Amino acid sequence: MSLLGPADIRVLADKLALRPTKRLGQNFVIDGGTVRRIVRTAELSADDVVIEVGPGLGSLTLALLEQVRRVIAVEIDPVLARQLPHTVAERMPEAADRLTVITADALRLRPDDLDEAPDVLVANLPYNVAVPVVLHLLEVLPTLRGGLVMVQAEVADRLAARPGSKIYGVPSVKTAWYAEVRKAGPVGRTVFWPVPNVDSGLVALVRRDPPPTAATREEVFAVVDAAFAQRRKTLRAALAGWAGGAARAEEILKAAGIDPAARGEQLEITDFARIAEAARKIG
Numbered sequence: 440m441s442l443l444g445p446a447d448i449r450v451l452a453d454k455l456a457l458r459p460t461k462r463l464g465q466n467f468v469i470d471g472g473t474v475r476r477i478v479r480t481a482e483l484s485a486d487d488v489v490i491e492v493g494p495g496l497g498s499l500t501l502a503l504l505e506q507v508r509r510v511i512a513v514e515i516d517p518v519l520a521r522q523l524p525h526t527v528a529e530r531m532p533e534a535a536d537r538l539t540v541i542t543a544d545a546l547r548l549r550p551d552d553l554d555e556a557p558d559v560l561v562a563n564l565p566y567n568v569a570v571p572v573v574l575h576l577l578e579v580l581p582t583l584r585g586g587l588v589m590v591q592a593e594v595a596d597r598l599a600a601r602p603g604s605k606i607y608g609v610p611s612v613k614t615a616w617y618a619e620v621r622k623a624g625p626v627g628r629t630v631f632w633p634v635p636n637v638d639s640g641l642v643a644l645v646r647r648d649p650p651p652t653a654a655t656r657e658e659v660f661a662v663v664d665a666a667f668a669q670r671r672k673t674l675r676a677a678l679a680g681w682a683g684g685a686a687r688a689e690e691i692l693k694a695a696g697i698d699p700a701a702r703g704e705q706l707e708i709t710d711f712a713r714i715a716e717a718a719r720k721i722g
């Protein structure tokens with residue numbers, strides 16, 4: 440059995456004198472069934488190049504290497520990054536040359552940092568930066584056709600939320616710019632060491648084209664940020680600062696075919712794109 444179980448994680452943690460930190464979201468999966476489930480749900484093909492953010496001690500990395508051609512693992516913690524090739528060489532020697540480890544902050548990753556363009560993101564994400572990591576990678580790695588990520592259960596709900604729901608917000612709308620999002624099952628807290636104080640969930644992402652619009656992504660996201668900064672307010676009021684006044688906000692909304700008395704939480708990403716485009720036209 441080449442996957443890591445609880446005893447293997449303990450041995451590795453002792454060897455590295457590891458003290459998992461909350462700051463880096465270091466909760467390691469100690470259950471082979473869970474990592475196999477993640478890999479199965481990701482619907483990978485043998486020729487895929489996977490980018491994994493935060494490989495940690497390598498639980499998911501090993502399961503990925505069983506299935507795909509190459510894994511590019513991006514780990515911010517240099518101690519963990521240094522150990523990973525040794526773990527793979529010991530447990531799955533035939534896969535050692537199919538792993539690339541990059542010691543870096545995934546939030547600063549650039550395509551030039553990678554030796555090959557990845558097809559899919561598969562990761563048990565550090566929970567405090569999960570949404571920014573997903574958005575950043577979908578933005579800078581256009582070859583990604585999607586991904587399967589494990590995040591805090593509440594974040595999974597937010598990412599997959601639809602307009603009209605209380606938890607629909609900036610993460611839901613911005614992710615929808617890049618991908619269709621679907622919840623792909625819950626994960627209990629006992630599969631981790633240390634045990635986190637929240638449950639987790641799997642989220643599947645399937646890349647899609649951004650909504651057709653003459654506005655840039657930055658312009659559309661600025662509208663989204665403004666609308667949700669004051670989500671209880673009508674769009675006319677919430678967008679006043681962004682538009683340079685409530686009258687101009689109203690004019691833009693009307694030109695976009697959006698009711699100025701509506702709230703941001705009722706709008707789809709396509710609606711935000713129309714607002715940004717109308718603002719451009721009105722000038």
Ligand SMILES: C[S@@+](CC[C@H](N)C(=O)[O-])C[C@H]1O[C@@H](n2cnc3c(N)ncnc32)[C@H](O)[C@@H]1O
Nearest residue numbers: 463466467468493494495514515544545563565
């Ligand atoms: C939830 S753990 C997952 C570990 C491993 N994949 C597993 O499932 O057992 C998150 C990992 O992400 C790493 N990490 C945290 N912030 C990061 C960042 N900004 N960029 C890259 N890795 C990061 C942590 O050091 C940790 O190894």
